């Protein structure tokens with residue numbers, strides 16, 4: 001029988017065994033928010049969850065997959081129907097509590113796998129909270145940062161910056177591959193800010209020098225930013241497979257990482 005890896009299917013003695021086996025706890029975090037007229041609200045949950053699931057399934061001796069966190073911080077999307085926005089402090093505390101519980105049970109390595117761009121600062125703080133206030137260490141990675149630069153250079157057709165931002169070439173390709181039945185390509189539309197900016201933009205390939213986020217409806221007509229018309233399932237397959245390969249390496253490196261003792265220099 002294949003090794004069990006879904007946390008919620010374990011019994012408590014099996015969790016105790018997973019802890020003894022030094023398995024890494026992997027927590028996918030998405031968001032429920034509008035992704036343009038062609039992608040479902042669940043997009044960021046699907047990407048984070050399915051990439052994590054496929055990675056953990058391949059190395060089930062070394063990791064367990066937590067049930068995903070679906071709601072997150074995204075009030076800048078509220079002008080579009082469907083978005084469910086959680087306040088920043090609530091979100092940070094919620095993630096911190098999940099991590100603290102895992103640490104309480106003895107998990108020493110926790111990895112947050114992020115599917116939503118604007119989750120980054122909140123998950124970073126939550127990961128530090130968990131690391132600073134437990135015996136565990138907790139790290140965070142956004143899936144798009146694991147797409148190799150060479151592969152992006154090879155496959156990307158949309159312009160940089162801006163073509164890969166939200167409901168874009170990258171996200172739509174990955175969704176077409178992972179969950180094609182939920183994508184309505186006939187409604188996909190290019191939607192890029194009319195005025196190019198040197199310092200204020202958003203692109204999944206690399207962030208702009210300035211951090212800034214205003215209400216999405218101020219600059220996006222459709223709820224998309226980027227060019228989803230350039231998306232294909234084949235690109236999605238190659239992006240996804242590369243991310244999973246790298247995610248496995250991240251999990252293994254975190255698992256192998258030594259937690260050195262602290263020294264009080266007072």
Ligand SMILES: [Zn+2]
Nearest residue numbers: 043044167171
């Ligand atoms: Zn998204």
